[in-house]
Amino acid sequence: MPTNRRTILSREVSWDAQLAVEALTIHGFDTTPKGARAILRHLANTGLIVKAHPERAVYRVAADQGEEG
Helix, strand or coil: CCCCCHHHHHCCCCCHHHHHHHHHCCCCCCCCHHHHHHHCCCCCCCCEECCCCCCCCCEEEEEEECCCC
């Protein structure tokens, strides 16, 4: 479970609704998988993350957004 900024911004982490719900819950937010998918879509629209799977709601941090080394 990604909980720190470096791990969350890692390009190696794929985000789906369940992982987003778990991360948000750990940090005190209450959401559903449907709400998490909406948040992921919003973040994709801003360019922070990009869709990593053509048919599923799975995203990864955009190449220009991840932390380097």
